[in-house]
Amino acid sequence: MTVTPAQRRTQAERREGTITALLDATVRCLAERGYAATSTAAVCTEAGVSQGALFRHFPTRQALLVATAEHVAERNVEDFRTTVDTGVDTVDEVVVVLGRLREVVLSPANQTWRELLVAARADADLRGAMLPARESLQAQMLVVATELWGARLPADDLAAVLSIVVNMLDGLAFSALDPDPTAAPGRTVERALRLLAEMIVSRYPQEPR
Amino acid sequence: MTVTPAQRRTQAERREGTITALLDATVRCLAERGYAATSTAAVCTEAGVSQGALFRHFPTRQALLVATAEHVAERNVEDFRTTVDTGVDTVDEVVVVLGRLREVVLSPANQTWRELLVAARADADLRGAMLPARESLQAQMLVVATELWGARLPADDLAAVLSIVVNMLDGLAFSALDPDPTAAPGRTVERALRLLAEMIVSRYPQEPR
DNA sequence: ATAAAAAGTGAGTGCTCGCTATCTATCAGT
DNA sequence: ACTGATAGATAGCGAGCACTCACTTTTTAT
Numbered sequence: 001m002t003v004t005p006a007q008r009r010t011q012a013e014r015r016e017g018t019i020t021a022l023l024d025a026t027v028r029c030l031a032e033r034g035y036a037a038t039s040t041a042a043v044c045t046e047a048g049v050s051q052g053a054l055f056r057h058f059p060t061r062q063a064l065l066v067a068t069a070e071h072v073a074e075r076n077v078e079d080f081r082t083t084v085d086t087g088v089d090t091v092d093e094v095v096v097v098l099g100r101l102r103e104v105v106l107s108p109a110n111q112t113w114r115e116l117l118v119a120a121r122a123d124a125d126l127r128g129a130m131l132p133a134r135e136s137l138q139a140q141m142l143v144v145a146t147e148l149w150g151a152r153l154p155a156d157d158l159a160a161v162l163s164i165v166v167n168m169l170d171g172l173a174f175s176a177l178d179p180d181p182t183a184a185p186g187r188t189v190e191r192a193l194r195l196l197a198e199m200i201v202s203r204y205p206q207e208p209r
Numbered sequence: 210m211t212v213t214p215a216q217r218r219t220q221a222e223r224r225e226g227t228i229t230a231l232l233d234a235t236v237r238c239l240a241e242r243g244y245a246a247t248s249t250a251a252v253c254t255e256a257g258v259s260q261g262a263l264f265r266h267f268p269t270r271q272a273l274l275v276a277t278a279e280h281v282a283e284r285n286v287e288d289f290r291t292t293v294d295t296g297v298d299t300v301d302e303v304v305v306v307l308g309r310l311r312e313v314v315l316s317p318a319n320q321t322w323r324e325l326l327v328a329a330r331a332d333a334d335l336r337g338a339m340l341p342a343r344e345s346l347q348a349q350m351l352v353v354a355t356e357l358w359g360a361r362l363p364a365d366d367l368a369a370v371l372s373i374v375v376n377m378l379d380g381l382a383f384s385a386l387d388p389d390p391t392a393a394p395g396r397t398v399e400r401a402l403r404l405l406a407e408m409i410v411s412r413y414p415q416e417p418r
Numbered sequence: 419a420t421a422a423a424a425a426g427t428g429a430g431t432g433c434t435c436g437c438t439a440t441c442t443a444t445c446a447g448t
Numbered sequence: 449a450c451t452g453a454t455a456g457a458t459a460g461c462g463a464g465c466a467c468t469c470a471c472t473t474t475t476t477a478t
Contacts, residue, residue: 010446011446014455040435061436164405188372248465262427
């Protein structure tokens with residue numbers, strides 16, 4: 001049996017490699033098993049790294065989780081941006097946007113964020129670390145939304161509409177008890193999303209081109 | 210020093226007494242400290258009971274939590290009913306109802322329910338136990354809502370509106386990171402609730418009396 | 419009054435977890 | 449090549465957890 005040549009890597013590369021491996025493993029653990037089952041040992045197994053490696057880069061489990069929170073916050077903003085830049089002229093188009101947003105909210109990155117949110121309620125340090133990340137996330141989402149729909153409705157209303165939409169989708173995701181919530185939405189959920197779309201476009205009608 | 214007479218209690222009374230003490234203590238622990246910090250020892254201390262007493266009535270910690278879930282589900286329906294039976298003719302009245310609903314959603318009973326919901330996502334047994342409780346809760350809320358507003362909008366729309374409202378409020382509660390979320394809502398939240406109220410009454414206008 | 423049954427106590431048990439200490443492997447500068 | 453520094457692996461420790469067991473107290477039935 002031949003030994004792999006083990007190409008040379010600089011220390012910075014090794015460092016960054018294991019760090020991102022740990023962060024991604026943490027995201028996977030949180031999304032799949034939940035906060036309590038995301039032990040340091042589980043994360044290390046998932047990342048293919050020893051525990052010593054974890055505690056070299058993160059002084060404590062909490063630090064790892066805080067870093068993970070900031071990690072997914074960035075990704076969530078990007079996901080929001082890429083899935084939302086679509087036409088929102090007709091009701092059907094808004095329904096499509098809402099459906100896509102629902103999928104984004106149910107993605108592992110958002111699931112991870114939610115898991116950390118509820119854990120932060122009982123953990124002052126984690127909460128303190130997530131507060132700024134949360135505000136920046138909301139602010140960036142508002143910026144993206146303004147680029148798209150800013151011309152159609154006043155700024156105050158836009159923030160309100162955004163709050164209604166994302167909080168409703170978050171509530172749906174939190175309350176999802178099914179093993180695979182990404183599957184087709186239930187009848188009432190589908191109707192609720194369509195109704196919301198109708199209410200929005202009827203309140204802020206499209207000016208004819 | 211005199212010893213209190215220690216009035217005689219039947220066994221059934223003793224039993225029920227400690228059981229409800231344990232359930233209430235579990236609700237308090239879950240609402241204040243969160244799922245992870247709700248250890249059997251903590252619950253027993255909070256309830257003023259020994260650990261042996263707990264494990265006499267509940268074979269496992271999970272059983273206690275399942276019982277607690279069903280316990281709060283009933284209370285949540287009652288809270289919903291009592292806070293919602295109000296006029297919903299004008300926008301201002303709907304705003305009032307939404308504000309009250311927000312307070313109910315932020316109550317300890319609902320907080321406990323939410324904590325168990327996210328824990329159930331990673332625990333098959335707990336999930337299986339909460340699924341029927343959840344459905345019955347939603348069904349009963351729909352019944353209450355129908356009594357109130359059933360005359361004003363079709364049944365399908367009513368379920369959809371209810372879904373929008375409670376999911377949005379749940380999303381708000383889940384995402385609340387402040388130490389006391391029961392306090393005055395932020396500006397955008399206030400605007401979002403008002404906007405939602407306006408959209409609802411404008412879509413289902415009141416027929417003149 | 420007495421015995422059986424039920425309720426409640428509290429010390430203890432095995433196990434998992436976060437974390438540390440010790441050791442080895444890899445890289446960087448000379 | 450040699451040396452210090454950084455990265456990673458492994459074994460193990462103390463604390464806290466869910467749960468058990470032998471025992472005492474209280475109620476019930478005879």
